Amino acid sequence: xxxxxxxxxxxxxxxxxxxxxxxxxxxxxxxxxxxxxxxxxxxxxxxxxxxxxxxxxxxxxxxxxxxxxxxxxxxxxxxxxxxxxxxxxxxxxxxxxxxxxxxxxxxxxxxxxxxxxxxxxxxxxxxxxxxxxxxxxxxxxxxxxxxxxxxxxxxxxxxxxxxxxxxxxxxxxxxxxxxxxxxxxxxxxxxxxxxxxxxxxxxxxxxxxxxxxxxxxxxxxxxxxxxxxxxxxx
Amino acid sequence: xxxxxxxxxxxxxxxxxxxxxxxxxxxxxxxxxxxxxxxxxxxxxxxxxxxxxxxxxxxxxxxxxxxxxxxxxxxxxxxxxxxxxxxxxxxxxxxxxxxxxxxxxxxxxxxxxxxxxxxxxxxxxxxxxxxxxxxxxxxxxxxxxxxxxxxxxxxxxxxxxxxxxxxxxxxxxxxxxxxxxxxxxxxxxxxxxxxxxxxxxxxxxxxxxxxxxxxxxxxxxxxxxxxxxxxxxxxxxxxxxxxxxxxxxxxxxxxxxxxxxxxxxxxxxxxxxxxxxxxxxxxxxxxxxxxxxxxxxxxxx
Amino acid sequence: xxxxxxxxxxxxxxxxxxxxxxxxxxxxxxxxxxxxxxxxxxxxxxxxxxxxxxxxxxxxxxxxxxxxxxxxxxxxxxxxxxxxxxxxxxxxxxxxxxxxxxxxxxxxxxxxxxxxxxxxxxxxxxxxxxxxxxxxxxxxxxxxxxxxxxxxxxxxxxxxxxxxxxxxxxxxxxxxxxxxxxxxxxxxxxxxxxxxxxxxxxxxxxxxxxxxxxxxxxxxxxxxxxxxxxxxxxxxxxxxxxxxxxxxxxxxxxxxxxxxxxxxxxxxxxxxxxxxxxxxxxxxxxxxxxxxxxxxxxxxxxxxxxxxxxxxxxxxxxxxxxxx
Ligand SMILES: Nc1ncnc2c1ncn2[C@@H]1O[C@H](COP(=O)(O)OP(=O)(O)O)[C@@H](O)[C@H]1O
Ligand SMILES: [Mg+2]
Numbered sequence: 136x137x138x139x140x141x142x143x144x145x146x147x148x149x150x151x152x153x154x155x156x157x158x159x160x161x162x163x164x165x166x167x168x169x170x171x172x173x174x175x176x177x178x179x180x181x182x183x184x185x186x187x188x189x190x191x192x193x194x195x196x197x198x199x200x201x202x203x204x205x206x207x208x209x210x211x212x213x214x215x216x217x218x219x220x221x222x223x224x225x226x227x228x229x230x231x232x233x234x235x236x237x238x239x240x241x242x243x244x245x246x247x248x249x250x251x252x253x254x255x256x257x258x259x260x261x262x263x264x265x266x267x268x269x270x271x272x273x274x275x276x277x278x279x280x281x282x283x284x285x286x287x288x289x290x291x292x293x294x295x296x297x298x299x300x301x302x303x304x305x306x307x308x309x310x311x312x313x314x315x316x317x318x319x320x321x322x323x324x325x326x327x328x329x330x331x332x333x334x335x336x337x338x339x340x341x342x343x344x345x346x347x348x349x350x351x352x353x354x355x356x357x358x359x360x361x362x363x364x365x366x367x368x369x
Numbered sequence: 370x371x372x373x374x375x376x377x378x379x380x381x382x383x384x385x386x387x388x389x390x391x392x393x394x395x396x397x398x399x400x401x402x403x404x405x406x407x408x409x410x411x412x413x414x415x416x417x418x419x420x421x422x423x424x425x426x427x428x429x430x431x432x433x434x435x436x437x438x439x440x441x442x443x444x445x446x447x448x449x450x451x452x453x454x455x456x457x458x459x460x461x462x463x464x465x466x467x468x469x470x471x472x473x474x475x476x477x478x479x480x481x482x483x484x485x486x487x488x489x490x491x492x493x494x495x496x497x498x499x500x501x502x503x504x505x506x507x508x509x510x511x512x513x514x515x516x517x518x519x520x521x522x523x524x525x526x527x528x529x530x531x532x533x534x535x536x537x538x539x540x541x542x543x544x545x546x547x548x549x550x551x552x553x554x555x556x557x558x559x560x561x562x563x564x565x566x567x568x569x570x571x572x573x574x575x576x577x578x579x580x581x582x583x584x585x586x587x588x589x590x591x592x593x594x595x596x597x598x599x600x601x602x603x604x605x606x607x608x609x610x611x612x613x614x615x616x617x618x619x620x621x622x623x624x625x626x627x628x629x630x631x632x633x634x635x636x637x638x639x640x641x642x643x644x645x646x647x648x649x650x651x652x653x654x655x656x657x658x659x660x661x662x663x664x665x666x667x668x669x670x
Numbered sequence: 671x672x673x674x675x676x677x678x679x680x681x682x683x684x685x686x687x688x689x690x691x692x693x694x695x696x697x698x699x700x701x702x703x704x705x706x707x708x709x710x711x712x713x714x715x716x717x718x719x720x721x722x723x724x725x726x727x728x729x730x731x732x733x734x735x736x737x738x739x740x741x742x743x744x745x746x747x748x749x750x751x752x753x754x755x756x757x758x759x760x761x762x763x764x765x766x767x768x769x770x771x772x773x774x775x776x777x778x779x780x781x782x783x784x785x786x787x788x789x790x791x792x793x794x795x796x797x798x799x800x801x802x803x804x805x806x807x808x809x810x811x812x813x814x815x816x817x818x819x820x821x822x823x824x825x826x827x828x829x830x831x832x833x834x835x836x837x838x839x840x841x842x843x844x845x846x847x848x849x850x851x852x853x854x855x856x857x858x859x860x861x862x863x864x865x866x867x868x869x870x871x872x873x874x875x876x877x878x879x880x881x882x883x884x885x886x887x888x889x890x891x892x893x894x895x896x897x898x899x900x901x902x903x904x905x906x907x908x909x910x911x912x913x914x915x916x917x918x919x920x921x922x923x924x925x926x927x928x929x930x931x932x933x934x935x936x937x938x939x940x941x942x943x944x945x946x947x948x949x950x951x952x953x954x955x956x957x958x959x960x961x962x963x964x965x966x967x968x969x970x971x972x973x974x975x976x977x978x979x980x981x982x983x984x985x986x987x988x989x990x991x992x993x994x
Contacts, residue, residue, distance in 0.1 A: 185558055209564030221559040223552055234552055237545035238564040286564055410792035461974050468729070469977055471791050475731060476927060476973030483920070483966025488959045602803060608796045643811050650804040653797065654785040 136161045136321050137182070137213075137290055142191035144174075144181050151177045152345045154191070159290065164312075164322045166336035166353065168329045168366065174345040175325045176218050179292050183215050184208050195290070210239055212289030216296060220279040224268025228259055228278055231267050235285035252281040255311065273304035280311070290321045297328040309335060329366040333357040374638075380517050382634045388523045388592065390630020391530030391623070392585045396603065397610035398537060398622040399578030405554035405617035407571045408467060409459055409474040413482035415603025417454075417579045421447065421586025422503035422595040423489060429505055431497060443587065444580065451579030454481075455572045463567070482600050490597035504594035505587070522591050529588045533581055538619060546573045554617050602646065609653040628652070690844065697836055705836055709904065711945040712839040713739075716897040718922035718929075718937035719846040723890040725923070726931030727850075727859065728883060729866035730790075734798035735894055736919025737805050738775050742895025743902035743913040745771035747822040748815060757828065764828065768899045775895035776888050783884040802919050806910055821909025828903065835904035839897065846893045850934045853889070862886055917962060921948075924965055927972050930979030939981055944968075 137159040144152040152174045159165045169175055180186045182193055184205040193200045200208055223231055229249075235241075236248050253260040256277040262270065267278055276296055283291060293312070297305045309331055316322050316335075326332035333339055336353035341362065349356065356362050400414045424446065428439045458481055462473045493501040509521025541547040550570045552560040561567065589595065606629065613628060614621025629652060636648045697705045721735040749767045750757040757764055782801060789797050809816045816822065830838070853859040861882045864872040873879055902908045921944060922937070929940025947968070951961055972979070 183562065185561060204566075204568075205561045206564045206566040209562075215562050217559070217562050221556060221562065223555055223559065225555065226548075226551070230548060233545075234548050234560075234565075235563045238549060238560075238566070242545055282563065404792070410796070412796070458970070465977070472731065473973045473977045475733075475792060475795055476969050476977070479733075479920075480966040480969025480971075480973060483916075483969065484959070484963045485966070487961075487963025487966060491959050491963070601799070605796060605800045605803065608793065608800075612793065643807075646807045647804060647811065650800045653800060657785040657788045657797075 136163075136196060137323070138192075138194040139178075139182065140192040140194070142178070142181060142193065143189045144177050144186055145189050146177075146186075150189075150345065152181070155342070155345070155347055156191075157340050157347060157350070159321060159323050161321055162319060163337045164316045164324060164335060166324045166326060166332040166339040167342050168326055168332055168339060169342035170366075171327065172344075173342045175342055176294055177345075178342070179215055179217075179294050179323075179325060182208075182292065183213060206238070209286055212287070214283035214286045214288035214291050216276075216279045216283045216291070216293045218294040218298065220275050222267045222275055222278050222282070224266065226267055227263065228265055228267050228270070229263040231278055231282055232259070232285050235282045239286040241285065241287065248285050248287065252284050255284065255315070256281045273300055273308070276300065276304075276308060277311075288320070290323060291315065292323045292325070294325045295327060296324075297326065297331065305331065329362070330357070333362075377517050378638075381520065382638055383631065384519055384523045384527070385592070386631035386634040387627055388526040388530065388630070389589075389633060390627035391527060391534075392589050392626070393606055393610050393629055394614075394622045394626025395530055395533050395537075395585050396582050397607040397614070397626060398534075398619060399582045400604070400607045401611045401616045401618075401622065402541075402550065402554070402574050403578055404611075406550050406574050407459060407463075407567075408470050409462060410471065410478070411459075411575075412475055412478040412604055413454075413458075413485065413600065414478075414579075414582060414607055415605070416482045416485050416600030417447075417451075417582045418586035418589065418603050419486070419489070419503070419595055419597060419600045420450065421583030422590045423493065423586075423597070424583070425587040426503040426505060426590065427497065444584070447580045447583035448576050450583070451576040452572060454579060455575035459571060459575060460568070463571070482604070486598050486600055493597060501597050502594045503586075503596070504590045507591050526588045526591060529585075533585070534619070534623070537581065540577065541619075546570065550574055602649075605653075606649055609649055609656075612653060613656050690840075693840055694837065697833055702832065705832060707945070707949060709832075709836050709839050711941060712836075712843040713897045713901050714918075714921050714925065714945070715938055715941035716839070716843045716846045717894050717918070718925040718941050719843070719850055719934075720890040720894045721922045722926045722931055722937050723850060723853065723862075723886050724883075725926055726933070726936065727853065727862045727866065728886055730883070731795035731923075732798045732887075732890075733795050733923060734800075734802035734919055735890070735922055736914065736916075737798075737802045738779060738891035738894040739898040739901070739918055740908075740914030741775050741778065741805060742771055742898030743908045744809060744816060744822075744898075745774050745895070746899040747824065747902055747908045750824060750828065751817075751822050752815075764903075768896070768903075771899055772892055772895045775891055779888050779891040780884060783880075783887050786887075787880055787883045799919075802914075806914050809910060809914065817909075819910065821907055821912070823907040824903075826906065829906045830900065830903045832904070835900060838900050842893055842897050842900065845896075847934060847938070849889065849893065853886075854934065858882065858885060917965065920962075920965060920969075924969055924972070927979055928968070928976075930981035933979075933981050936979055936981050940979065943980075 139158065140156050142152055142155040143150065155178060167175055167178065177186065181188050184200065184203060188201055195211055195213060198211065200211070223234070226234070232249060232252055233245065236245050241248050258274060259278060259281050262274065267275065270278065296308055300308065305328070312322065312324065313335060324332055324336065333353045333356050339351065339353050339356050340347050341349040341356070349359065349361065351359065396414065396418060400411060403409060403411055421443070425439065425443055428434045428442065429436065458477050462470050462477070465473060490501055507522050507525060509525060511518040512521055512524060541551055546569065549560065549565045550573070552563070553565055553567060553570050586595065610622055610625035610629060613625035629649060632648050632652060633645045637645045696708070717735050717739050721732055724730045724732045746768050749771060757767060786794065786797055786801070810818055861872070861877045864875070864877055865879060865882060869879060898913055902913055905912065925940035925944045926937040927940065928943060929936035929938065948961070951957060951964060957964065
């Protein structure tokens with residue numbers, strides 16, 4: 136479904152990604168793990184076109200996306216739940232959700248999309264009138280995911296969804312991700328919460344200082360000596 | 370002091386100040402929405418008010434068209450001009466780095482304003498009237514309320530302002546594009562992530578905003594004439610309103626506009642009309658010194 | 671600062687010397703009109719170079735540099751008009767008045783720095799233009815002091831003769847080049863550059879942002895004011911259009927932008943180009959719109975097609991800033 140080939144990205148003179156290649160097949164849950172500053176967020180931003188690729192190719196369902204603007208990529212079916220959630224704090228929960236539908240041409244079946252998002256996160260229906268900025272971190276993360284679903288994505292990308300959440304909340308969140316995947320959604324999960332991500336993932340990649348250094352099945356990497364030593368035994 | 374400040378005069382001045390300030394607020398709102406959504410400062414903004422004044426003067430006063438068909442032609446024409454302006458002067462800047470966008474936008478729109486003013490002044494003098502002034506008169510009866518009589522023209526201006534502000538408000542809060550515009554103003558990348566098309570927002574905001582600004586030029590000259598070279602001064606007034614009221618804030622724009630409008634008419638009344646332009650810049654600097662973040666505070670959606 | 675060519679080193683120093691000597695003796699070989707055209711060019715290039723101290727080095731777009739040019743001219747004329755006894759006392763006294771006038775403008779700049787530098791970016795640019803309009807309006811309104819719309823005319827005895835005016839203006843423009851070059855070599859220049867790149871980072875390494883900006887502004891207005899004094903004294907009168915016309919504040923910006931900002935040579939290259947365009951527009955072409963409109967179109971073309979100016983386009987030194 137998604138294929139990234141030899142992707143390189145720079146911030147000014149600073150190179151952040153070097154020849155990164157990976158793929159996500161339909162129905163898969165793929166994880167990218169790596170330490171802070173490795174380039175995980177940069178990878179997702181490049182896939183969505185928020186930062187230009189200096190070299191390499193991004194192919195989605197057979198289409199080359201390199202020269203497409205961000206909003207077209209979203210319409211193609213790529214949705215991102217960004218790091219830090221980035222909800223609109225001064226808008227209501229409902230407005231946040233509607234916005235995502237309007238932006239992707241879903242004004243007409245708005246009600247159906249809303250019903251779908253509310254089915255996944257019933258609490259959003261209860262809080263529809265509340266200002267998004269006044270909700271708790273976990274609720275905001277649900278809103279961010281619900282909002283991404285409003286675009287009816289084919290690929291859902293999540294950037295460190297567990298960041299800053301209490302362990303119980305993370306557990307619930309991961310259960311939701313598992314459910315979404317069971318419904319057939321393709322997911323690219325970026326995490327520093329290595330244990331949870333690898334347990335969930337069909338396949339995973341390790342990204343370090345802008346390069347892919349390891350790849351394999353989730354369970355396989357979970358028992359890999361290097362990964363255990365570097366990311367799990369703390 | 371040229372004359373005594375009776376209650377009647379005081380009310381007239383207040384009405385004049387508020388209707389003038391309302392127009393400033395409207396113009397400033399359009400400018401600041403464009404600034405908040407595209408990071409482009411349109412220095413030529415005031416020139417569109419002049420355009421509105423000139424075009425309506427030409428149609429109604431010189432070509433003798435009646436108001437309703439004129440209004441239809443003007444609305445269509447202004448929207449078209451706004452759309453073309455976005456295409457030629459704004460679109461090419463998208464994709465440049467943010468600091469380059471700012472410098473580029475100042476160069477392009479300042480250049481546009483100069484060329485527009487020079488061209489308009491020159492050709493108007495040559496073809497229409499050697500002393501270019503744009504003004505319209507509306508024959509309206511005076512309205513008497515609670516024993517004071519108020520200028521009907523001023524009330525018409527005020528009604529237009531209220532209607533336009535209401536339409537703006539509904540546009541921003543109820544329509545999909547309006548919501549996207551607010552989102553992009555609050556968090557540019559956050560909006561892109563949701564799939565908001567920044568070009569759609571940009572072209573809509575410029576078209577709607579410049580249409581509103583040009584129309585406000587029509588209503589402005591019902592009370593005060595404009596000349597071809599007033600554009601840059603008006604942009605400056607709009608920026609002053611933004612400094613007082615904050616970027617992208619509707620109540621802030623109303624407050625800023627009305628403060629300036631009332632300052633203007635009272636200065637003119639006490640010291641003479643030549644001192645009004647001075648007060649704008651002085652208010653601007655005083656607000657900066659006292660509260661650099663503006664009177665209302667920094668932006669909100 | 672790698673961006674500034676080492677104009678004053680080695681062979682380049684020689685070249686600069688040759689150019690200067692050439693310009694000094696040039697009036698012998700030219701008609702009066704051409705000498706005046708050069709005088710005019712030097713004045714505008716001076717303001718362009720001064721503009722660039724803020725616009726190029728600091729990254730603050732000052733659309734009101736002409737305020738200080740016209741302000742200097744008006745200051746010396748107001749002093750002369752209201753103290754005829756002093757001015758009549760001879761050339762030394764006149765020089766004294768020029769010094770006082772320039773000092774007044776420098777003080778004025780130091781004061782307006784306080785509100786102006788509360789602003790950044792577009793707001794700063796518009797505020798400087800607002801200051802320019804404010805000064806124009808004040809001069810128009812304060813008739814008794816300034817002569818209002820009529821201006822101030824001095825008796826012919828005070829005129830500075832053409833050759834002398836030419837040489838003095840050459841001196842002022844040379845001074846401006848030297849100032850820009852020297853500042854780029856000093857700690858002040860390094861500080862300005864740091865502020866331009868990132869204000870928070872500059873503040874973090876202990877640079878006093880406001881002091882740097884204020885100092886740069888005050889230094890930048892001194893040659894502008896001097897040029898204004900000289901300009902007025904040469905022609906013998908000042909009025910709003912002659913020294914405070916919108917072209918006086920915009921042409922320098924156009925010159926610096928066209929040549930390339932942040933480069934010592936930029937405003938000079940742009941200035942020469944604009945003067946050539948200007949002279950040919952006025953003398954050899956009949957225009958469908960007034961000159962100011964043509965400048966507007968030039969500004970648009972620069973903004974649309976060569977936002978970094980001619981020199982920067984040639985040398986390609988700038989790197990693209992990352993998106994925030
Ligand atoms: N806007 C930016 N400007 C400059 N450098 C950046 C920017 N964003 C990220 N970087 C750099 O790129 C590298 C990768 O960052 P990021 O993709 O955010 O890593 P991760 O998400 O894995 O923590 C880091 O070295 C970071 O400092
Ligand atoms: Mg990250």
